[in-house]
Amino acid sequence: MSAHTPQLVVHRDKELMAEAAAARLITKVVDAQASRGHASVVLTGGRNGNGLLAALASSPARDAVDWGRLDLWWGDERFLPEGDPDRNVTQARQALLDSVPLDPERVHAMPASDGPYGADADAAAASYAEALARAAGPENHAAVPTFDVLLLGVGPDTHVASLFPELPGVRETERMVVGVHGSPKPPPTRVTLTLPAIRAAREVWLLAAGEDKARAAAIALSGAGEIQAPAAGARGRARTLWLLDAAAASRLPRGLYPPASP
Ligand SMILES: O=C1O[C@H](COP(=O)(O)O)[C@@H](O)[C@H](O)[C@H]1O
Numbered sequence: 590m591s592a593h594t595p596q597l598v599v600h601r602d603k604e605l606m607a608e609a610a611a612a613r614l615i616t617k618v619v620d621a622q623a624s625r626g627h628a629s630v631v632l633t634g635g636r637n638g639n640g641l642l643a644a645l646a647s648s649p650a651r652d653a654v655d656w657g658r659l660d661l662w663w664g665d666e667r668f669l670p671e672g673d674p675d676r677n678v679t680q681a682r683q684a685l686l687d688s689v690p691l692d693p694e695r696v697h698a699m700p701a702s703d704g705p706y707g708a709d710a711d712a713a714a715a716s717y718a719e720a721l722a723r724a725a726g727p728e729n730h731a732a733v734p735t736f737d738v739l740l741l742g743v744g745p746d747t748h749v750a751s752l753f754p755e756l757p758g759v760r761e762t763e764r765m766v767v768g769v770h771g772s773p774k775p776p777p778t779r780v781t782l783t784l785p786a787i788r789a790a791r792e793v794w795l796l797a798a799g800e801d802k803a804r805a806a807a808i809a810l811s812g813a814g815e816i817q818a819p820a821a822g823a824r825g826r827a828r829t830l831w832l833l834d835a836a837a838a839s840r841l842p843r844g845l846y847p848p849a850s851p
Pocket of ligand 1: 633634635636638665666667677741742743744745749750751774
C-alpha cells in the first residue's frame with residue numbers, strides 16, 4: 590500500500606475516537622523521543638482536535654511524554670487578538686497545554702492580530718514560514734521540519750487547517766504558510782499552512798467525528814480533487830491516517846469501510 594493511500598480507523602463514537610487518538614499520539618511521541626531525543630507535532634483547532642487534547646490531558650499515560658522535548662506547531666490560526674477565546678492556541682492551552690510542563694521555547698504559536706504584524710495576516714504568515722524554515726534541518730525535505738505527526742480536523746465543507754475549497758490558499762504550491770482572507774467560516778482572516786507544508790509531515794492524521802462530517806469524509810475519500818475538497822490533498826510522507834467515528838464514517842462508499850477483503 591502506498592503512503593498516499595489513506596488508512597481508515599473507525600471508532601464507535603467521538604469520545605472513544607478522541608481517547609484512542611490520544612493514546613496513539615502518546616505512543617508516537619514517546620517512540621520519536623526514544624529514537625531521536627525529541628518529537629514534533631502540528632496541532633489543529635476545531636472540536637475534534639480539542640477533543641483529542643482534552644483526552645490526552647486526562648490520560649494517565651500523558652506522563653510518559655517528555656513534554657520539555659516536544660515541539661508544537663499549528664496547522665492554522667484564526668487571526669484574532671492574543672488570548673481571544675476563539676484562537677486555536679487559546680483553546681489548546683485550555684484543553685491541555687497549560688497543564689503539562691512544555692518548554693515555552695518549543696511552543697510555536699502563530700502570531701496574533703495585535704502582535705508585531707498588527708492586522709497584516711500575510712506578514713504574520715511570512716514570519717511563521719521563516720520560523721519553520723529556521724527549524725528545518727538539512728535532512729528535511731522542505732522548508733519546514735519533517736513533523737512526526739500533523740493533526741488536521743476536517744470541516745463539514747472538507748476544509749483542513751484554513752484551506753477552504755476553491756480559495757487561493759489551497760492552490761498555493763510554493764509558500765509554506767499563507768494568510769487567508771474571506772474565510773467562509775468565521776473569523777474571515779486566518780493564517781494557514783499550505784498543502785506543500787502539510788505534505789512534509791511524516792504522518793498526517795485527519796480527525797472526523799460527528800454526523801456533520803460524514804459528507805466531507807465521503808467526498809474526500811472518493812477521489813475528489815484537492816481544490817474542491819482540500820482534505821483530499823492532505824497526506825503524509827509515510828502515512829495518511831483518517832480517524833473517524835461511526836457517524837462520520839456512515840456515508841463512506843462501500844468497499845472503503847469496512848476494508849474490502851483481499
Ligand atoms: O476553524 C477551524 O475549523 C476546522 C474544523 O473544525 P471543527 O470544529 O469543524 O472540527 C479546524 O480543523 C481548524 O483548525 C479551525 O481553525
